[in-house]
Amino acid sequence: xxxxxxxxxxxxxxxxxxxxxxxxxxxxxxxxxxxxxxxxxxxxxxxxxxxxxxxxxxxxxxxxxxxxxxxxxxxxxxxxxxxxxxxxxxxxxxxxxxxxxxxxxxxxxxxxxxxxxxxxxxxxxxxxxxxxxxxxxxxxxxxxxxxxxxxxxxxxxxxxxxxxxxxxxxxxxxxxxxxxxxxxxxxxxxxxxxxxxxxxxxxxxxxxxxxxxxxxxxxxxxxxxxxxxxxxxxxxxxxxxxxxxxxxxxxxxxxxxxxxxxxxxxxxxxxxxxxxxxxxxxxxxxxxxxxxxxxxxxxxxxxxxxxxxxxxxxxxxxxxxxxxxxxxxxxxxxxxxxxxxxxxxxxxxxxxxxxxxxxxxxxxxxxx
Ligand SMILES: NC(=O)c1ccc[n+]([C@@H]2O[C@H](COP(=O)([O-])OP(=O)(O)OC[C@H]3O[C@@H](n4cnc5c(N)ncnc54)[C@H](O)[C@@H]3O)[C@@H](O)[C@H]2O)c1
Ligand SMILES: [Fe+2]
Numbered sequence: 001x002x003x004x005x006x007x008x009x010x011x012x013x014x015x016x017x018x019x020x021x022x023x024x025x026x027x028x029x030x031x032x033x034x035x036x037x038x039x040x041x042x043x044x045x046x047x048x049x050x051x052x053x054x055x056x057x058x059x060x061x062x063x064x065x066x067x068x069x070x071x072x073x074x075x076x077x078x079x080x081x082x083x084x085x086x087x088x089x090x091x092x093x094x095x096x097x098x099x100x101x102x103x104x105x106x107x108x109x110x111x112x113x114x115x116x117x118x119x120x121x122x123x124x125x126x127x128x129x130x131x132x133x134x135x136x137x138x139x140x141x142x143x144x145x146x147x148x149x150x151x152x153x154x155x156x157x158x159x160x161x162x163x164x165x166x167x168x169x170x171x172x173x174x175x176x177x178x179x180x181x182x183x184x185x186x187x188x189x190x191x192x193x194x195x196x197x198x199x200x201x202x203x204x205x206x207x208x209x210x211x212x213x214x215x216x217x218x219x220x221x222x223x224x225x226x227x228x229x230x231x232x233x234x235x236x237x238x239x240x241x242x243x244x245x246x247x248x249x250x251x252x253x254x255x256x257x258x259x260x261x262x263x264x265x266x267x268x269x270x271x272x273x274x275x276x277x278x279x280x281x282x283x284x285x286x287x288x289x290x291x292x293x294x295x296x297x298x299x300x301x302x303x304x305x306x307x308x309x310x311x312x313x314x315x316x317x318x319x320x321x322x323x324x325x326x327x328x329x330x331x332x333x334x335x336x337x338x339x340x341x342x343x344x345x346x347x348x349x350x351x352x353x354x355x356x357x358x359x360x361x362x363x364x365x366x367x368x
Contacts, residue, residue, distance in 0.1 A: 002239065003194035003195065003239050004149075005129070005239075006149075006152050007128065007152060007153050007154065007156045008155045008156070009129070010155065011159075011227070011228065012158075014159075016043065016044075016047065016161075018155070018157055019048070019086070019117065019119075019157060020047055020050070022084060022115060022117055024082070024083050024084030024114075026054050026055075026056075026080060027048050027053050027084040027086055028058065028082035028085050028086070028114070029041060029044055029055060029056070029087075029088060030058050030077075030086070030087050030089075030093055030096050030097035030100060031057065031058070031059050031088040031089050031093050032061040032062070032089045032090075032092065032093050033059055035059065035093070036057065038165060040088065040121065040162055041057055041088060044086055044088055056076070058072075058073050058076050058077070060073070061093045062092065063090075064092060064134075064136045064253065064257065064260075065093075065096040065099070065135055065136065066135065066137075067137055067138070067144075068138070070096055070135055071103065073099075073100040074099075074100045074104040074107070077101070077104050078107075083115065084115045085100070085101060085115070086118075086119065087116065087117070087118045087128075087153070088119045088121065089119075089121050090120065090125070090170075091120075091122065091125030091127045091174075091260070093121075094118045094127040095125070095127055096133075097116065098116070098127070098133035098151040101113060101114060101116060102150065105150070113150055116154050116155075117155040117157060118155070119157045119159065120162070120163075120227065120231075121162040121163055122163065122170065122174040123163055123226035123227045124175070124177040124178060124230055124261060125174070125230070125260070126178070126181055126231060126234015126235070126237065126238070127234065128153055128158070128231060128234065129153065129156055129231055129234045129235050130237070130238040131150075131152045131238060132146065132151065132238070133145070133146045133151055134146075134250070137254075142251075142254040142255075147346065156231065158227045158228065160223040160224040163226070163227055164218060164223060166217070168214050168215075168315070171210070171213050171217070171315075172210070172214050172315035172316070172317050173261030173262045173265070175206055175210040175213070175214070175261070175315075176210075176262070176311075176317060177260055178205075178226070178229055178230045178233050179202075179206040179207075179233075179311075180246065180249075180261075180268050181233035181234065181236070181242065182202030182203040182233040183199070183283075183286065183304075184242040184245055184246060184347075184350070184351075185199040185202075185233060185241075185242065186236075186240075186286060187243065187275065187279040187282045188242065189351070190239075190240045190350055194239065195235075195239050196236075198232040198235050199232075199233060199236040199237075200289055201228075202230070202233030202236060203229075203286055203289065203290060204289065204290060205225045205228060205232070206229055207290045209222040209223075209226050209229070210226060210311065211311065214315045240350065243347060243351040244271045244274070244342070244360070244363075245267045245268045245271040247341075247342040247347040247348045248342045248363065248367075249263035250341070251338040251339070251345065252338060252364075255338055256324070258321075258326070262318065266318060266324075267363070267367055268308055269308055269319075270366050271351075271363065272304065273301070273305065274353060274355070274359065274363060275352050276297070276298075277353065280300070280301050282352075283297075283300055284297045284299075284301060284304075285300070287299075287300035287307075288300065292304060292306075292307055320368065321367050321368050328368070331368060335361050335364050336361070339357050339360040339361040342364075343355070
């Protein structure tokens, strides 16, 4: 067993100020258009320019970043000669920054790896502490997870002020991503004592803060709790791996461009029931920890599923694929290919129950 945590995590009030402690001579900021429009990107540049550090901004990141965007970013980054990359945004911006570094350094071995500072603006992916970057091959409608320790950010700056503007629907979806990370890390075949602590805390933070942040965007206590929970769940799954919910969400999201957190939310209850023979004791334990009925494994597992469904219901998160503007014929025609992608996805290895291709197809059918 092992636990690896390389990222220096800076959090709390004025956490952004710690960017001034990161040594660099030139900086390259990877972000999305909203961050420029909202003035968040300017917050970063002003911190760097105060130290006379030249800054270049690459702000072309789109949700579910494509390989094409990454290629353009890698060329711009290599030309910038930056020794610091700042990733500002949700999982899409942070993953793009990681993939830019990955491809630029692979293409030119003489290029030293820059320092990577990640500033998450959603409480969701935990990408600020993980070795993973998910990019989308749009031609083949498939998400490709890159996994390499060189992608782990050196610094994560958790400053909840950047998450204050996340709209309720994105708060809900990204929060359900955190919950799925925490639950899948807790029940993964490769969980250990260290990942358990982080996964449990991640679960607690979601159940105590997500609905509050959804109902009141400016509840900063809830925002701070979610940002910490997201980071903890990220640290947990970076060591334990995930499970079948994520494998299936990657396949579903790659094919139908459903937000990652929404895909997880609607698949999670199906996968929990599917895993209940192998992981029921762990689900019951989570139910106990968050104060749900848990007199036996069946009751604890059902209570956890009901709590997830109620939370999603309260946040108007669609819990069936048919409620997501997906064409039924296209969905049914994609069942085989999505099942194959999910079966071969790296996350499937961590799932407590070994699924067959047929099992995965049935789960996709049930999720319609
Ligand atoms: N690297 C990992 O470990 C990992 C884990 C899970 C998922 N992912 C990937 O991360 C991506 C999803 O990331 P995400 O869920 O954070 O969403 P995202 O980064 O795609 O952002 C979603 C939307 O929210 C907007 N947004 C972000 N921050 C905002 C803010 N503060 N205020 C207002 N709007 C804001 C963005 O502009 C965007 O339109 C997917 O590609 C997914 O596959 C990566
Ligand atoms: Fe995720």
